[in-house]
Amino acid sequence: MSKILIRISYKNACILKHALRDNVVEKEEWINANRDGVFNTLDSEVKELEEEQRALKAITVEIDRNKERCHM
Template identity: 55%
Template sequence: MSKLDLKLSYKNACILKHALRDKIKAKETYPLGVDLKELEEEKRALKAVTDEINWGMGNH
């Protein structure tokens, strides 16, 4: 998997994190037609974004 090195403000990173969290929650609440593989990938992405935000805040 390729990686991107993005520079985002804390605010923008949190907005993206919350949007992904809400998307996951909606898919879990209304699972009709949900691709489970895609849902798992989104959960992994949410964890990675959350970890990156937490790491970044610890280094300031």
């Protein structure tokens, strides 16, 4: 996977993290509410959710790793 270096403020990083977290929670709730429906349509949503969960974990780790430098 390619990597990109983006410099943003700590505040903006946290805003992005929280927006992604809220999106993941919303998508999890939607998928759980529609489990009784057609599973073929949920496959793409579940894959997208898994990607977003990985992204959320990665950004959380990165923010935590760099937090000390930001609060000097």
